[in-house]
Amino acid sequence: MSIMRRIFTWLMSILILLALASIIYLQQPQFVAPRVEAPVASDHFAEGHFHNNPLVPVSTSDEGQFALFYRFLFQEVIDAIPEKPLPSKKTDLHALDPQDNVVVWMGHSTYFMQFDGKTYLIDPVFSDYASPVPGTNKAFPGTNIYDAEDIPAVDYLLISHDHWDHLDLPTLEGLKGKVGQVIAPLGVGSYLIQWGFAQERVFEGDWYDAFEDADVSIYLVPSIHFSGRLLTRNRTLWSGFAILTEKRKVLYSGDTGYGEHFKEIRERLGAFDLAILEDGQYNENWAHIHMSPEQAAQAAQDVDAKAVLAAHNSKFKLAHHAWYDPLERISQASEGQEYRMMTPLIGERVNLDDDTQTFQDWWRQR
Known part of the structure; x- marks a missing residue:
């Protein structure tokens, strides 16, 4: 056998082994396909896929998908990852007084x-990685301070969409016995059912559908984004959430680009006491599906928020900006606005009934 033929045989053997390993790896539960029932009537579902309303492209770049992915992995970005562990202040959630009204940010969303x-x-998401590829998209040092054991019983688990930085199987396995009710957009709940959550405890809905319970209504509200855990996109829906009680209204935007849907949410559901808004992982090449900090500040005004918290930042590198850029820019954009911009440390307790509580500009201390 010639040397070239031996090399060819050796390379083919390696490729076959890699293919077999990939097939076996993709049989894991985290790669299950969603089970989706098409909505009876929807202006954002056609031919088996959901879409944004209005229609927008995910990418506005002239580069191909693989070129963008290569640059995402290998292009150097100054300060994209912190040089030292980020500060935190871990709140003992089990020790909270049931009468306390609090919010705790655990990093990212x-x-x-x-x-x-x-x-x-x-x-x-309490895993060290948020990616289908092991060892990639690692959490920044100091940001992953909670795990499932730190979480007390939860009345409502809200999942906005099926991307890896929002839907994490190891985390959900640890939470399975603690959750009363799951609320998710169409198709997303099917992952949890396949992972062992009781079907009767999983509510799936379209935009503006609501889960009604005693003293609380939880609406799924529109967002401008996309879905998919591997190569197939948009088989499941994406959304934000509006939580309405007799005393309080809270909005969580989910991953979203800026759009008229914020004003529509305000028109339909009223002004909000607190808006948790996406602020991070933005880029000019996908400007339609993620908000810039300045757009997040505008969204806060659109929904008449009294107070604002930022989400989707400070834990994972998913875009070409410095890790501290989202908090710096939204803080600047919020100066002089009528709403109160709150910037807690990861794990720090935010007291909803204390309008005088102050927070550090902690991202500047680097």
Whole structure:
């Protein structure tokens, strides 16, 4: 056998082994396909896929998808990742007084909330990585301070969409026995059912559908984004949430570009006491599906928010900006606005009934 033929045989053997390993790897539960029932009537569903309303492209770049992905992985960005562990202040959630009205940011888009006698957990991700590829998209040092054992019983678990930085199987496995009710957009709940959550405890809805419970209404509200955990996109819906009680209204935008939907949400559901708004992972190449900090500040005005918290920043590198850029820019854009911009440390308790509570400009201390 010639040397070239041996090299070819060796390379083919490696490729076959890699293909087999990939097939086996993709059989894991985290790669299950969603099970989606098409909505009876919807202006954002056609031919088996959901779409934004109005229609917008995910990418506005002239580069191909693989070129963008390559640059995302290998292009150097100054201060994209912190040089030292980020500061935090871990709140003992088990020790909270049931009468306290508090919000705790756990980094990126994970929020624990307790108010008006109910507890909520939004988009929990406690894994060190948020990616289908092991060892990639690692959490910044110092940001992953919570795990499932730190979470008390949760009345409502809200999942906004199926991307890896919002829907994490290891985290959900640890939470399974603690959750009363799951609320998710169409198709997203099917992942949890396949992962062992009781079907009767999973509510799926379209935009402006509401889960009604004693003393609380939780609406799924529009966002401008996309879905998909591997190569197939938009088989499941994406959304934000509006939580309405007799005393309080809270908005969580989910991942979204800026659009008229914020004014529509305000018109339909009224002004909000607190708006948790996406602020991070923006880029000119996908400007339609993620907000800039200045757009997040405008969205806060659109929904007449009294107070604002930022989400989708300070834990994972998903875009070409400095890690501190989102908080710096939204703080500047919020100067002189009527709403109160709150910038807690990861894990720091935010007291909803204390309008005098102050926070550090902690991202500047680097």
